[in-house]
Amino acid sequence: MSVLARVAFVAFLTITVGLSAAFGQDRNSITGFVFGENRAPLSRIYVELQTDLYSTVGRTQTSGAGMYSFRGLPSGQYVVKVLATGTNYEEQSIAVSLVPISVVAGRGSVAEQVDFYLKVRKTENPLAPPEVVFAQSVPEEAEKLYKAGLEALEKKDEATGYEKLKQSLEVFPDYFLALDRLGNEYLTKGYYQASFVLFT
Incomplete structure (x- = not known):
């Protein structure tokens, strides 16, 4: 070229x-x-x-x-x-x-x-307390009474449910699940004094 x-x-x-x-x-x-x-x-x-x-x-x-x-x-x-x-x-x-x-x-x-x-934004609450896993060694009798109380409450038999939960606590006074459930039941019904006693 x-x-x-x-x-x-x-x-x-x-x-x-x-x-x-x-x-x-x-x-x-x-x-x-x-x-x-x-x-x-x-x-x-x-x-x-x-x-x-x-x-x-x-x-x-x-x-x-x-x-x-x-x-x-x-x-x-x-x-x-x-x-x-x-x-x-x-x-x-x-x-x-x-x-x-x-x-x-x-x-x-x-x-x-x-x-x-787009992905959905993950919401986190920085003020939320850390998750706690609570484990207890519960006597068999207390656990049976607790479960019986739950079954009664599911059937709307509140009187029997409350009684079974209280009996469970008589067997094992530090039973966390029974204390928590009975306390919340009392709180829902407006029995604030009874609920306060259980939660404290």
């Missing part, structure tokens, strides 16, 4: 790539859907588009079908972030690369589909 031909070829490539960038760099798009539990589409959920440096480029809301879209985007690196404000879902982000690979003028664009499947 002669020098003149090489120069012409390089010039052609330069012009072609330049045209591709000019016509295609702002034709990129990112679209997708936002789903919740059981893959149900979520409407009116805010979706934010950020640069790779987390600078906000745009924000939109999902449609009734859970769809969002960002169009007319320059080539580059982006982060799509679902803002689950006001819902019980966790926020979620996905990085997206918009880099056209075509050098044909007018075809150097990228259309990415990015779908989100």
